[in-house]
Amino acid sequence: MSLVCCAIFLVLSACAVVFAGQAWARVIVYGGCALTGFAGLLSALSYLAGTTPGGEWIFPLGLPWIGAHFAVDSLSAFFLAIVNGGAVLASLYAIGYGRHESAPWRVLPFYPAFLAGMTLVVLAADAFTFLLSWEFMSLASWALVMAYHRVRDNAQAGYVYIVMASFGTFALLLAFGMLAGPDGSYAFSSMREGIRAPWQDAMILLFVLLGAGSKAGLVPLHVWLPLAHPAAPSHVSALMSGVMTKVAVYAFVRVVFDLLGGTGWEAALVILVLGGASAVLGVLQALMHTDIKKILACSTVENIGIVFIGLGLSLAFQSGHMPAMAALALSAALFHVFNHALFKSLLFFGAGAVVHATGARDLDKMGGLIHRMPVTAVCLLIGCAAISSLPPLNGFASEWVLLQAILQSPALPEWGLKVSIPAVGCLLALSAALAGACFVRLFGVAFLGRPRTPQAAQAHEVDRFSLGAMAFLALACILAGVMPGLILEGIHGTVQDLIAGGPAPQGRWLSLVPVSEDRSTYSGVLVFVFVLVASGVTALLARRVASSALRRGPAWDCGFPGNSPLFQYGAGSFVQPIRRVFGARILHARESVEMPDPGDLRPASFRVDLRDPAWEGIFLPISRGVRGVAERCNIAQFLTIRKYLGLVFVFLVFLLGVLALWT
Amino acid sequence: MTSLSFDIAHALAGALILSSFMMLYQDRLSALINLFAVQAVILSFSVAWQAFIQDAPHLYITAFIAVLFKALVIPLALHRMIVRLGIHREIETVIGIGMTMMAGMGLVALSLSLILDVASQSDPLAREDLAFALAVILLGLLMMVTRRNAVSQVVGFMSLENGLVFAATGAQGMPFVVEISVAFSILIAFIVIGIFLFRIRERFDTVDLRALDHFRGERFSPGDGPSGAALPVLDRSRGAGRGR
Structure with a gap:
């Protein structure tokens, strides 16, 4: 079924090459992608629900006598659901968003090809097909990054991206080369049988970390993300950030958990440290940038770090023969993968809407948009709350499960892990707090206050398709947060297939019980009801008790005699304390103030230099x-x-x- | 296979190598072309003998093509060419004939030891043939590297190709199409190279490859031999070339 979807994507891509110039081509291509993705989503979900059997297919394509192997198992079905779900919503959003495309022929042909590439990577079941699809996906996304190649810095971004992508594919090639099965076959089924020396395992792990990590955006291979993700059109940015990085996580999980079958605890420690570093460095960079799409791209680095913390934790527990805890950590990681796909797509859609409405990507050129774009503002607020891991939304649920797994680390036998996992937990907590600051800043500067430019004052709400996609995602974020048991139920089969003898945490409809009833439970519904009731009662009381007379007075102007909207808190000023505390050491942030001499007519300037x-x-x-x-x-x-x-x-x-x- | 047929094939292959060495030694252009014709004749004998012992009649066609083109058409054309270019009496300065011969012997030893080692399980005749063919190919390449004149480079290339044909016929079951296409591709290559020779000559007044190097703005290393003589001519011709 999914293969048929791939074929339809490719056909759409070919059609788009021919008809991209026509006005109706956009609706056909995006509409077709949405329908095809929906079909793929249904088939993946029906596999996860256990109604359709998986299987393996061999097609006489590619290398002679070997053919191309495709297979669906629980892991690929989970990621297929993410890829196709992302594809449906991004296509829906693009039906409206793509109307303003200046050069649709640069986007339309590559968009379905990109979707097909991601689906094929997840479906591939031998090394050759996998690498071919991987490279196909990279090239299609590169073409999309280069869609506006004349815009300043985009060509540079595309160059950095293609170099990193080629490097990543090369590393994966080496990894698969060392993974060959006992009879020299490169099908995944025979790779699982392979017997390798420990040093080979270590090399494979290193190459996979390089290959998948460079695509996912793991520090220090993240440098291309803040450049390339914002350069693409917004719906493609959403796919690259929300979905393509997940495909990279899939590659990592497939090789390390499935084909290698776990690692030693030292390797797990390396992954944990890399994940922690990505989480903190990613969110710090997100805080420093003022370009709204760059902020989102950097925050992707943070979330990938969180996912890799979960994966590393799971490997650590696995090496310590604690399958229940390993399953818990892996479920947390996969749950976060799902959640991040939801809210990062939502945020990028919102960012695209804002960028389209105001014509600027700089936060300091926005402001007051909540009055002009109320629906977008509400959707984006939900996305910001979710990514800042506030209860009762989905980001909180997954990070909570992950922290529960971290709290179990003292039971591990190795002292190295006992000592360092709590430290990684601290990094995780720090990054969650910083993410909160980051998204308060994003929402506050862009949507609250007064408009800083005439364009922002003239902004208008976007079209229905875009709003529909955003509203759906916002709803999904709330649902996944209120009923996390539902999602964990879906992940259950995947986790059980990957970790032998590990029961996934009990996903009940109403509450989460990661370890046992008497240690900790979390009920999304309860928290949701509490938040609703508490805020409702407060509002009611405020209405009843306080005076209802409306008064308009002058806003406090901080003592500045002036009424310019530029006197508001800006993106740079909001983050100054954090920049001084963390940025000076880690990011080499240097602030320089240049005051003109008296009598000089130059404006004074304030500059911040950052170095990665x-x-x-x-x-x-x-x-x-x-x-x-x-x-x-x-x-x-x-x-x-x-x-x-x-x-x-x-x-x-x-x-x-x-x-x-x-x- | 009788030992006599093996011996004859072996002797012909040896003669092929010998002719390669003679070409490597020979520094007069017209004698070089004659030697090339001799090598082509030996090759055609060898191919015909292969046709006989392998009982593969299509190889007779290959042998016939070898005689026709490589022993007659190409040498005659090359003779005419060097007469028209006015270099038929030229003595080419080859760097160190002694060294070249030593290197050639090393190459033959290398290819023999290599092939006899690698293909130790295969049929002895095919093995010997492959070893000699590789030696001929390497000697042709050596000739291309050590010669400076474009015509002798062409001859070196053709001799290399002789080695290829020899290898193709020595291995049993090589499809006929491959041999034919090899034979014809060499003809086409010859035509193209011939045209290029005249174009080079037209532009630079010489077929000495140093002129080409100079045109590309190269610096000469002193080891490349006397260069002063060619350069004034060259400069004139470049002026003329621009004028056209």
């Missing part, structure tokens, strides 16, 4: 090294014809000599 430690410490030295080597090799560009021939000849003789000595 990963970019400065890792990527710049590498690029300098590559450039140096390339310059050395440049000599070979200017040899004589005979020297070229001689080069070929000497190398041939060398290879023959090696062969002669080797055998």
